[in-house]
Amino acid sequence: MNRDEYNRLIWISGKIVPLKDATINVLSPTAQFGANVFEGIRCYWNDTKQELYAFRLVEHYVRLQNSMKMFRMGNIYSMDELRQGLIDVIKANNYKEDIAVRQTVFIDGFGSWHSKEPVNMFIAPIPRKRLENSLDEGLRCCISSWERISDNNISPKVKVGANYINSRMAHMEAVENGYDSAILLNNHGKVAEGTGACLFIVRDGVLITPPTSASILESITRSTIIELARKELNLDVLEMEINRTDLYICDEAFLCGSAVEVKPIINIDGYTIGTGQVGEITKRIYELYLSAVYGELQGYEKWLTPIYQDVDRIEGVIT
Ligand SMILES: Cc1ncc(COP(=O)(O)O)c(C=O)c1O
Numbered sequence: 629m630n631r632d633e634y635n636r637l638i639w640i641s642g643k644i645v646p647l648k649d650a651t652i653n654v655l656s657p658t659a660q661f662g663a664n665v666f667e668g669i670r671c672y673w674n675d676t677k678q679e680l681y682a683f684r685l686v687e688h689y690v691r692l693q694n695s696m697k698m699f700r701m702g703n704i705y706s707m708d709e710l711r712q713g714l715i716d717v718i719k720a721n722n723y724k725e726d727i728a729v730r731q732t733v734f735i736d737g738f739g740s741w742h743s744k745e746p747v748n749m750f751i752a753p754i755p756r757k758r759l760e761n762s763l764d765e766g767l768r769c770c771i772s773s774w775e776r777i778s779d780n781n782i783s784p785k786v787k788v789g790a791n792y793i794n795s796r797m798a799h800m801e802a803v804e805n806g807y808d809s810a811i812l813l814n815n816h817g818k819v820a821e822g823t824g825a826c827l828f829i830v831r832d833g834v835l836i837t838p839p840t841s842a843s844i845l846e847s848i849t850r851s852t853i854i855e856l857a858r859k860e861l862n863l864d865v866l867e868m869e870i871n872r873t874d875l876y877i878c879d880e881a882f883l884c885g886s887a888v889e890v891k892p893i894i895n896i897d898g899y900t901i902g903t904g905q906v907g908e909i910t911k912r913i914y915e916l917y918l919s920a921v922y923g924e925l926q927g928y929e930k931w932l933t934p935i936y937q938d939v940d941r942i943e944g945v946i947t
Pocket of ligand 1: 668795821822823824844845846848849850884885887
């Protein structure tokens with residue numbers, strides 16, 4: 629269904645309203661101080677099966693509940709409340725195409741940066757066409773001069789809006805200097821992640837990614853790729869510290885995340901990665917990932933929540 633941007637339907641405070649009527653108090657802690665936690669969830673339309681699949685909803689909601697808890701929010705939405713709002717608002721828009729859903733839990737009202745409540749939520753589905761030629765061009769990245777936030781200041785595990793100031797500084801500096809994006813090192817000088825995505829490298833046929841203790845978001849795409857690479861490609865996957873020089877001499881590198889999916893990197897700080905072309909392992913992981921999200925990879929239906937079907941009947945999808 630085509631709706632102009634301002635008439636798309638949004639779920640806010642338990643109601644489904646056009647975006648133009650979904651207002652937030654400008655004095656609320658979320659508006660003033662970025663007091664919100666959120667998830668970016670992708671849903672993929674399978675034309676043959678005439679079904680829209682939300683990808684790894686349970687894992688997104690576990691992470692969102694953990695973010696609410698760590699953020700000391702006064703109320704934690706249940707798994708069922710989180711899921712039902714998403715299904716209702718997608719159905720209200722009748723989306724039958726690939727979409728991205730922004731589900732944000734925020735501190736509303738007139739409090740300050742330390743307020744715990746009132747807790748409110750909006751759920752905004754946004755049509756998101758995938759780039760068909762996503763593998764055609766790899767990214768040119770730099771190592772950022774900005775350090776990744778760490779667990780003892782603003783934890784990258786909490787998916788809070790304010791964390792993206794760190795990403796913004798790194799991304800904007802990179803673009804200003806002629807790169808496509810940045811890779812951040814953590815407070816120990818080890819490779820952490822990209823500005824909005826996790827990082828993998830390939831060396832001698834082994835897939836390597838920084839551990840979750842390296843100041844990264846506990847990425848759902850990262851764990852998806854680890855599982856697919858081990859089970860479907862029989863690859864050795866190591867979660868280990870990566871130095872910046874490991875990046876310069878690796879054979880392949882790519883970013884991954886719900887938004888970027890799998891995005892190759894072909895140059896870091898002016899060093900050509902591998903042959904300077906998109907690597908074979910990156911290509912195979914990209915293809916596997918896409919077949920999983922569209923519900924075309926047998927054995928991975930457990931990761932999909934069909935929106936238009938009665939989801940409660942799908943055993944093991946929602947707990
Ligand atoms: C900083 C950062 N790292 C990693 C990711 C990838 O996480 P996920 O795969 O759960 O989308 C994201 C995506 O939101 C991100 O913002």
